[in-house]
Amino acid sequence: MTLILKDKAALRAWRATLAPGQKLGFVPTMGALHAGHISLMEQARAAADVVIASIFVNPLQFGPNEDLSRYPRPIEADLAKLEAAGVDALFLPSVEDMYPPGASTFVEESMVSLPLCGAERPGHFRGVATVVLKLFNLVQPHLAVFGQKDAQQCAVIERMVRDLDVPVDIRRGAIVREADGLALSSRNVYLSPEDRAAAPLIYQSLRAVEAAYFDGEHDAGKLAALGLAVLARSERIVPQYWEVRDPESLGAIAKVGSRGALLAVAAHLGTTRLIDNLLLSPGSAAKAIG
Ligand code: AMP
Numbered sequence: 001m002t003l004i005l006k007d008k009a010a011l012r013a014w015r016a017t018l019a020p021g022q023k024l025g026f027v028p029t030m031g032a033l034h035a036g037h038i039s040l041m042e043q044a045r046a047a048a049d050v051v052i053a054s055i056f057v058n059p060l061q062f063g064p065n066e067d068l069s070r071y072p073r074p075i076e077a078d079l080a081k082l083e084a085a086g087v088d089a090l091f092l093p094s095v096e097d098m099y100p101p102g103a104s105t106f107v108e109e110s111m112v113s114l115p116l117c118g119a120e121r122p123g124h125f126r127g128v129a130t131v132v133l134k135l136f137n138l139v140q141p142h143l144a145v146f147g148q149k150d151a152q153q154c155a156v157i158e159r160m161v162r163d164l165d166v167p168v169d170i171r172r173g174a175i176v177r178e179a180d181g182l183a184l185s186s187r188n189v190y191l192s193p194e195d196r197a198a199a200p201l202i203y204q205s206l207r208a209v210e211a212a213y214f215d216g217e218h219d220a221g222k223l224a225a226l227g228l229a230v231l232a233r234s235e236r237i238v239p240q241y242w243e244v245r246d247p248e249s250l251g252a253i254a255k256v257g258s259r260g261a262l263l264a265v266a267a268h269l270g271t272t273r274l275i276d277n278l279l280l281s282p283g284s285a286a287k288a289i290g
Contacts, residue, residue, distance in 0.1 A: 026141035032186035061127030
């Protein structure tokens with residue numbers, strides 16, 4: 001049975017029942033759960049004694065013209081998936097409970113949150129960092145699992161935890177994809193059939209650039225241009241960025257060196273914005289050649 005904790009008071013009462021030796025794993029989400037979310041729950045299950053998930057569509061991380069009001073909220077189906085995954089508890093707070101009127105304190109990471117999605121979505125990572133720190137303070141987990149799908153979000157949270165001495169072990173979970181390569185996302189349900197048919201080009205652009213890198217192309221500008229050229233095969237895809245970045249700092253690089261690189265892409269299909277990424281690691285290139 002997944003216990004539903006509808007507010008902070010219920011969460012705190014439940015948290016107090018856990019023994020000090022019980023390791024608590026946490027997976028924060030915005031709901032509309034899919035196999036990508038569930039893989040994070042399984043990772044938490046394997047590493048912890050007790051697993052709690054949260055579903056909270058955080059208004060603070062949505063821009064004024066983004067999809068907050070139409071974000072999918074299939075709570076009954078989500079609950080069934082959490083039960084099936086053996087998740088022990090679900091924290092399901094309201095916006096009013098999470099943000100008392102006049103809340104005026106925010107968490108701002110000021111380096112890795114600046115480029116890529118940070119540049120396209122002002123305030124987004126401030127909203128993410130603030131809600132994640134609040135959730136960590138409330139849940140007090142030993143470990144928390146985040147998806148590599150949102151690579152920049154992982155980087156921001158890892159920085160926050162390091163810089164502010166937050167006692168939570170952050171783990172990353174691999175990207176779960178459809179058979180045709182499209183990364184699972186709660187936003188995929190918005191895609192028209194035509195846009196859904198074009199969407200796998202996003203992953204194909206990442207794989208084409210990976211192949212070019214293995215073939216010896218290390219120039220970041222040329223690799224990004226190749227990625228954009230693959231996206232241009234469909235006029236339905238409007239790229240927002242296609243970047244080759246340092247895998248840790250997310251800073252710009254001219255060449256892919258010994259640290260490898262993060263290939264990161266964001267694109268619109270109709271009104272839907274999708275993101276995807278791939279880590280180029282020099283180790284895997286050596287393996288591919290050898
Ligand atoms: P969201 O509900 O979109 O905020 O996502 C909640 C968590 O699930 C985040 O840590 C995401 O990175 C992760 N996630 C989303 N999509 C995927 C995916 N396709 N594979 C693995 N993790 C994912």
